[in-house]
Structure formats: C-alpha cells, structure tokens
Amino acid sequence: MKQDMIVILDLGSSENTRLAREIRALGVYSEIYPHDITKAELAALPNVKGVILCGGEHRVVDGVEIDVLPEIYDTGLPFMAIDHTKAKCDLQLEAWPDETQLKAFVFDTCKAQANWNMENFIADQVELLRRQIGDRKVLLALSGGVDSSVVAALLIKAIGKQLTCVHVNHGLMRKGESESVIEVFKNQMDANLIYVDASERFLDKLSGVADPEQKRKIIGAEFIRVFEEEARKLEGIDFLAQGTIYPDIVESGTKTAKVVKSHHNVGGLPDDLQFELVEPLKQLFKDEVRACGAALGLPHGMVYRQPFPGPGLGVRCLGAITRERLEAVRESDAILREEFANAGLDKTVWQYFTIVPDFKSVGVKDNARCFEYPVILRAVNTIDAMTATIEDIPWPVLHKITDRILKEVKNVNRVCYDLTPKPCGTIEWE
Ligand code: XMP
Numbered sequence: 140m141k142q143d144m145i146v147i148l149d150l151g152s153s154e155n156t157r158l159a160r161e162i163r164a165l166g167v168y169s170e171i172y173p174h175d176i177t178k179a180e181l182a183a184l185p186n187v188k189g190v191i192l193c194g195g196e197h198r199v200v201d202g203v204e205i206d207v208l209p210e211i212y213d214t215g216l217p218f219m220a221i222d223h224t225k226a227k228c229d230l231q232l233e234a235w236p237d238e239t240q241l242k243a244f245v246f247d248t249c250k251a252q253a254n255w256n257m258e259n260f261i262a263d264q265v266e267l268l269r270r271q272i273g274d275r276k277v278l279l280a281l282s283g284g285v286d287s288s289v290v291a292a293l294l295i296k297a298i299g300k301q302l303t304c305v306h307v308n309h310g311l312m313r314k315g316e317s318e319s320v321i322e323v324f325k326n327q328m329d330a331n332l333i334y335v336d337a338s339e340r341f342l343d344k345l346s347g348v349a350d351p352e353q354k355r356k357i358i359g360a361e362f363i364r365v366f367e368e369e370a371r372k373l374e375g376i377d378f379l380a381q382g383t384i385y386p387d388i389v390e391s392g393t394k395t396a397k398v399v400k401s402h403h404n405v406g407g408l409p410d411d412l413q414f415e416l417v418e419p420l421k422q423l424f425k426d427e428v429r430a431c432g433a434a435l436g437l438p439h440g441m442v443y444r445q446p447f448p449g450p451g452l453g454v455r456c457l458g459a460i461t462r463e464r465l466e467a468v469r470e471s472d473a474i475l476r477e478e479f480a481n482a483g484l485d486k487t488v489w490q491y492f493t494i495v496p497d498f499k500s501v502g503v504k505d506n507a508r509c510f511e512y513p514v515i516l517r518a519v520n521t522i523d524a525m526t527a528t529i530e531d532i533p534w535p536v537l538h539k540i541t542d543r544i545l546k547e548v549k550n551v552n553r554v555c556y557d558l559t560p561k562p563c564g565t566i567e568w569e
Contacts, residue, residue, distance in 0.1 A: 140185040141259040142168040143251040152195025166253030178210040189249030192220040257434040268297035279380040283320040286382030289432040310338025311451030314473040351569035379414035454569040458497035491518040502552030511552035527561040
C-alpha cells in the first residue's frame with residue numbers, strides 16, 4: 140500500500156467525516172473506525188501513522204459513556220483527542236483543531252507523508268482488486284451514474300474482460316444516456332458489456348399506474364428481475380461489484396450514531412444468487428469518486444453528471460406514464476441541459492430538469508386552438524438535497540429554452556418555471 144493513514148476513532152462526534160475530509164485535504168489518507176477497535180485490529184491496518192479520538196455529543200450511549208479500549212494506547216502510535224478529557228494522549232484539544240494544529244499533529248508528531256492522491260489510490264486498488272479476484276469473474280450493474288461508471292473503469296483497468304457489465308435500459312433514461320454508456324464502455328474501453336433494452340417491459344408494467352410510490356416500487360422490482368435474469372444466463376460469476384461510497388457506509392450507522400439510512404445499491408437479489416461483494420470506492424467521498432473517474436479517463440460529462448434518480452424520467456412524467464408525455468419530458472430535458480451547458484449553468488447549478496404533468500391547457504398554435512401539455516422547468520441548488528434553493532436563471536436563457544421547447548417538442552404548448560424552494564416543495568415533483 141502506498142499511502143500513510145491517520146485513523147479517526149468515532150466517539151460519538153457528528154463531525155467525524157469533516158475531520159476525515161480535512162485530513163485528506165492535507166494530502167494524507169484518513170479513515171473512521173468504531174471507538175472499540177482492538178489493539179490487534181488497529182495494528183493490522185496498513186501504514187497507520189497516528190490516531191485521533193473524536194468525541195462529541197453522542198458519547199453517552201444508552202446511559203453509558205463510551206470510551207476506547209485502554210490497550211490501544213500500547214500500540215506506540217501518537218494519539219490526539221478532541222473534547223475527550225480522560226484520554227491518554229500526546230495532544231488534547233478542547234476545540235476543533237485549526238489547520239495549523241492539524242498539520243502539526245499529522246506531519247510533525249505522526250510524521251505522515253502527504254502521499255494520498257488519485258494515482259496512488261488507483262494503483263493500490265488495482266493491486267487489491269487483482270489480489271481479491273484472482274482469475275475469477277465479476278458482475279456489475281452499470282447504470283451510467285457516476286459511481287457505477289467509476290467502478291466499471293477501475294475494474295476494467297484491474298481485471299479487463301473478467302468483468303461483465305450489465306446495462307439495463309428501463310426506457311426512463313435521459314436522451315442519449317444509454318448510447319453514451321455503450322460508446323464509452325463498449326467502444327472505447329472494450330468492456331464486456333451486455334446491453335438490455337427493457338423499455339417495453341417497463342412501460343407495460345407501469346401502464347395505468349399513477350401513484351408515485353407504486354411507480355418507484357415497480358421500477359425497482361422490475362430492475363432487479365431483469366438484472367437477475369441476465370445474471371442467471373452467465374456462468375462462473377463469483378463477485379458482484381457495487382458503487383458503494385464512503386458516505387453510504389458512514390451514514391448506514393456507526394456504533395454511536397443512529398442509522399440514517401441503509402444502502403443497497405442492488406438490493407433484493409434472491410438468496411440463491413450468492414456473490415461476494417467488490418466495493419472499490421467504499422473509502423471515497425463523492426468528489427474523490429469524480430477525481431478518480433477523471434484520472435481513469437472517463438469523459439467529463441459522465442464524471443460530473445448531475446444527480447439523477449433511480450426511477451429516472453418515470454417520476455418526472457407525472458401520474459400514469461404515457462409514451463407521448465415521456466417523449467416530451469425526454470426532449471425538453473435534453474433542450475434544458477443543452478442550453479444550461481451553453482450558458483455555463485451546468486457548472487453552477489446542482490440539479491436541473493423538466494417535468495410534464497398529466498393535464499392539458501388551452502393554447503394557440505398556427506392560428507388554431509390547441510389543447511396540449513405544459514413543461515415545467517426546475518433548477519435547484521443544495522448541499523445535501525435535504526433543503527434546496529432556487530437558482531436565478533438569467534431571463535434570456537429562460538426565453539431561449541422556452542422558445543426551443545415550444546418549437547421542438549411535440550404535444551407541448553406552455554412552459555413554466557418552478558420557483559418553489561425545499562421545503563416546502565421537494566426537488567422532484569413525485
Ligand atoms: P426530493 O424530491 O426528495 O429529492 O427532494 C432529493 C434528491 O433525491 C433524488 N431522488 C431520488 N433518487 N431514487 C433516487 O435514486 C428516488 O426514488 C429518488 N427520488 C428523489 C432527487 O433527484 C434529488 O436529487
């Protein structure tokens with residue numbers, strides 16, 4: 140392994156990930172472990188140069204104050220503690236460390252090297268993946284999202300054709316997206332890629348279904364069914380690769396924090412399809428995943444792709460999905476994306492898309508009355524998607540988008556801009 144590591148022990152602080160990020164920002168790798176790690180477990184971790192006890196508001200769990208095991212102080216490693224008065228540490232801090240204090244501990248006390256970078260990460264992962272997988276075979280559900288795309292690129296580098304990617308087009312993808320998955324992975328990277336066009340099958344299942352949660356359930360269940368069918372056709376697969384990233388692991392619950400959410404990227408696969416998991420991004424934050432993808436040569440548009448919900452355009456074609464409205468969502472979304480890119484807004488706006496509701500309004504086209512659908516534009520900024528603000532889009536850009544949608548998209552005679560922040564509107568309409 141090429142990189143030195145600072146271990147953070149979770150003593151109930153909600154700021155553990157912030158600390159890990161601050162240390163990684165210094166160019167030193169850092170990981171968070173439970174407070175009750177044993178001396179043997181700590182000693183078995185590669186290249187540990189120092190330990191930070193990060194105490195906080197959740198130090199009392201079920202009425203008992205948690206602490207580290209005293210034996211870990213015998214490892215001989217340098218220790219630092221934040222807000223933890225009983226610790227036997229080289230350095231005790233009452234308040235959050237500033238950059239100078241953190242640097243002094245990491246570089247002067249621990250003598251860590253600033254050798255955490257993407258080239259070293261990729262080289263380490265390639266070696267680890269080859270060691271874990273040997274000459275066996277791996278399966279990956281490649282959605283075209285950032286995480287699964289980066290996993291695919293990393294595995295292609297490590298094991299080439301021992302990886303089989305399955306891309307399921309559920310018919311609810313954005314314009315050109317499945318095509319770009321095929322272009323990048325099959326044509327450019329020469330991956331083993333199975334492309335399944337399941338559009339008709341999904342649309343059949345969704346026919347007449349108007350309830351958003353029901354739509355989500357059908358899309359999720361059908362996705363697993365299609366993927367499972369493909370997996371059963373393949374022989375000799377031992378591993379399933381997943382795009383799990385570090386926040387998924389941290390948020391799935393440490394010993395002190397309550398479970399925020401549990402993550403199953405390809406959840407619900409039947410028990411008789413048993414795979415060992417390969418999760419090469421599980422130590423990375425989202426921006427590091429993007430940097431990794433860029434270092435592996437994935438196109439900018441794929442690496443910096445805006446968030447896109449699993450159920451895809453299915454939750455933006457409101458109510459019961461019809462082909463004509465789905466087409467209107469897809470075409471208007473493509474225009475919005477193109478014009479945002481032309482105006483440079485794709486670099487500043489977190490998420491932007493269009494919605495087509497299931498009602499019509501009266502309009503006039505070519506001197507005749509028409510009765511057609513509206514398109515709603517949405518553009519939001521957010522840090523964590525829990526709350527969101529509305530982006531100020533310059534009027535000329537809105538006019539241009541409106542003109543193009545009215546001219547180029549069939550069955551549409553009106554364009555609206557949604558000004559609702561979250562709360563009280565959610566980001567998606569369904
Ligand atoms: P809301 O609409 O809840 O969206 O404010 C917050 C963020 O989550 C995305 N989203 C989803 N992502 N499956 C997903 O993978 C879903 O069912 C889903 N619903 C919403 C949404 O696009 C936004 O980024």
